[in-house]
Amino acid sequence: MRNGKPIIQVENLRKSWGNFTALDGVSVTFNEGEVVCIIGPSGSGKSTLLRSINHLEPHNAGRIVVDGIELDDDMKNIDAVRAEVGMVFQSFNLFSHMTVLDNITLAPRRVRKWGNEKAEKVALELLERVGLSAHSHKYPNQLSGGQQQRVAIARALAMQPRVMLFDEPTSALDPEMVNEVLLVMRDLASSGMTMLIVTHEMGFAREVADRVIFFDQGNIVEQSNDPAGFFNHPAHPRAQAFLKQIKHAA
Amino acid sequence: MIDKLKDRDALTLVGSVLGLGLILGFIGTALAPLPDPIGPAAQQFADGALTTIELTLVAGALGLVLGVVAAVGKRSQVLPVRWLADLYVWIIRGTPLMLQILFFFLALPAIAPQLQLSEFWTAVLALSLNVGAYNAEVIRAGIAAVPSGQIEAARSLGLSSLYSFWDIVLPQAVRISLPPLANNMVALLKDSSLAYAIGVVELTMASSRVQAESFRPDIVLPTVAVVYLLLTTTFTQFAAALERKLAVGKR
Ligand SMILES: Nc1ncnc2c1ncn2[C@@H]1O[C@H](COP(=O)(O)OP(=O)(O)O)[C@@H](O)[C@H]1O
Ligand SMILES: [Mg+2]
Numbered sequence: 324m325r326n327g328k329p330i331i332q333v334e335n336l337r338k339s340w341g342n343f344t345a346l347d348g349v350s351v352t353f354n355e356g357e358v359v360c361i362i363g364p365s366g367s368g369k370s371t372l373l374r375s376i377n378h379l380e381p382h383n384a385g386r387i388v389v390d391g392i393e394l395d396d397d398m399k400n401i402d403a404v405r406a407e408v409g410m411v412f413q414s415f416n417l418f419s420h421m422t423v424l425d426n427i428t429l430a431p432r433r434v435r436k437w438g439n440e441k442a443e444k445v446a447l448e449l450l451e452r453v454g455l456s457a458h459s460h461k462y463p464n465q466l467s468g469g470q471q472q473r474v475a476i477a478r479a480l481a482m483q484p485r486v487m488l489f490d491e492p493t494s495a496l497d498p499e500m501v502n503e504v505l506l507v508m509r510d511l512a513s514s515g516m517t518m519l520i521v522t523h524e525m526g527f528a529r530e531v532a533d534r535v536i537f538f539d540q541g542n543i544v545e546q547s548n549d550p551a552g553f554f555n556h557p558a559h560p561r562a563q564a565f566l567k568q569i570k571h572a573a
Numbered sequence: 574m575i576d577k578l579k580d581r582d583a584l585t586l587v588g589s590v591l592g593l594g595l596i597l598g599f600i601g602t603a604l605a606p607l608p609d610p611i612g613p614a615a616q617q618f619a620d621g622a623l624t625t626i627e628l629t630l631v632a633g634a635l636g637l638v639l640g641v642v643a644a645v646g647k648r649s650q651v652l653p654v655r656w657l658a659d660l661y662v663w664i665i666r667g668t669p670l671m672l673q674i675l676f677f678f679l680a681l682p683a684i685a686p687q688l689q690l691s692e693f694w695t696a697v698l699a700l701s702l703n704v705g706a707y708n709a710e711v712i713r714a715g716i717a718a719v720p721s722g723q724i725e726a727a728r729s730l731g732l733s734s735l736y737s738f739w740d741i742v743l744p745q746a747v748r749i750s751l752p753p754l755a756n757n758m759v760a761l762l763k764d765s766s767l768a769y770a771i772g773v774v775e776l777t778m779a780s781s782r783v784q785a786e787s788f789r790p791d792i793v794l795p796t797v798a799v800v801y802l803l804l805t806t807t808f809t810q811f812a813a814a815l816e817r818k819l820a821v822g823k824r
Binding site for chain 1: 725730
């Protein structure tokens with residue numbers, strides 16, 4: 324699985340606000356079909372990295388190439404990359420004035436130029452897949468957090484992206500709803516989707532990740548293609564300290 | 574439960590539009606049997622009310638478009654665009670509406686003689702520019718209240734900034750702004766009485782004429798007040814129903 328071709332190349336990526344540096348020259352390559360979990364303390368730049376890959380944050384220096392398209396200031400390239408990269412946010416961000424179905428069909432209709440029929444057919448299949456077939460005509464405020472996040476995943480998948488980015492997808496959920504979302508993500512991982520997941524769910528990361536990346540102070544401090552090995556015996560002292568802290572909290 | 578609510582609101586919506594039509598259609602008939610000085614002048618009241626509604630609806634629609642444009646201008650990254658929008662709102666909100674109406678009636682033809690507008694359209698121009706400036710503030714606040722996460726989600730799906738605005742921001746901004754926008758519309762309906770100053774025969778002008786002929790302000794003016802109240806109440810009912818109807822699915 325982790326032997327796929329490179330699909331996202333990040334080279335020497337820098338991002339700062341004023342004189343605060345959030346990403347300090349990050350270089351990393353993600354391969355097709357790979358599931359990568361990114362962990363690390365809060366404020367270390369994990370979200371900024373994911374948001375840069377979608378150009379929600381323009382970077383200050385370095386290069387990002389997604390599926391052969393370089394993210395520069397060309398809006399065409401940016402929209403092209405965004406169409407191929409799905410993003411799931413911590414706070415769901417469903418369109419609150421639209422039904423579940425409209426949330427999912429909007430982008431395929433607008434961006435992919437699909438007709439209503441095709442867009443709805445795909446949307447209903449995805450709703451089935453995330454276990455929400457019965458809810459297609461509800462509004463986001465009529466759903467639980469876990470249900471909303473599953474809709475958000477279906478919405479991103481409807482664009483048939485090559486890569487899915489997840490930024491702490493379960494952190495805003497009540498504990499009893501975490502599993503229903505992880506279940507959907509597990510299913511997605513086993514289907515061969517390329518996934519970058521920022522998460523604090525260490526058990527989940529250990530189970531689904533092909534590679535774990537430990538982030539701290541704006542850069543990758545340690546990465547491992549052996550998640551179980553990493554979680555049992557992290558090499559870097561900061562990773563050791565972080566994992567110890569997490570274990571104590573749990 | 575929700576469906577029932579929706580239905581009742583839909584009924585109020587249709588009802589208030591029909592109601593407005595009925596009021597306009599039957600004002601003459603309703604007033605005709607009344608004693609002097611109202612009965613004989615019933616048709617004048619009816620025509621005046623119709624003109625008032627026409628002024629309000631046309632200027633209101635234009636004012637809504639102007640409001641959206643100016644609100645977007647106020648949030649523009651391009652400095653001169655922002656200045657222009659700010660200047661517009663500043664001038665309109667800082668000067669009396671009566672002065673603005675007189676300006677477009679008296680000064681504009683002197684500045685641009687080829688722009689020959691009728692009294693009615695001069696009033697529409699002044700009123701829509703006026704209500705547009707007030708709408709701009711309201712819509713700007715509405716746009717700012719749309720959660721930025723939803724806009725990011727739209728962009729991350731590959732939607733252009735135009736589609737994100739059209740599909741995500743604008744519908745929610747208008748919904749959030751609806752109560753104050755409705756207030757502006759009601760204010761506009763009442764403000765349209767100032768068109769009287771440039772000779773538009775709207776409801777206030779009509780009543781002034783009847784009053785002058787009959788010397789019965791004690792009867793004529795309260796009658797007109799009742800007609801205005803009927804019209805403004807229909808507007809507020811419509812706005813309230815619309816707000817409830819659109820509120821479905823909000824947060
Ligand atoms: N828009 C912004 N303006 C200023 N600082 C920001 C902004 N966004 C993020 N940061 C800062 O960048 C750092 C990295 O943030 P983030 O990538 O969100 O961290 P993480 O996701 O790892 O918790 C944090 O210290 C945060 O305060
Ligand atoms: Mg984060």
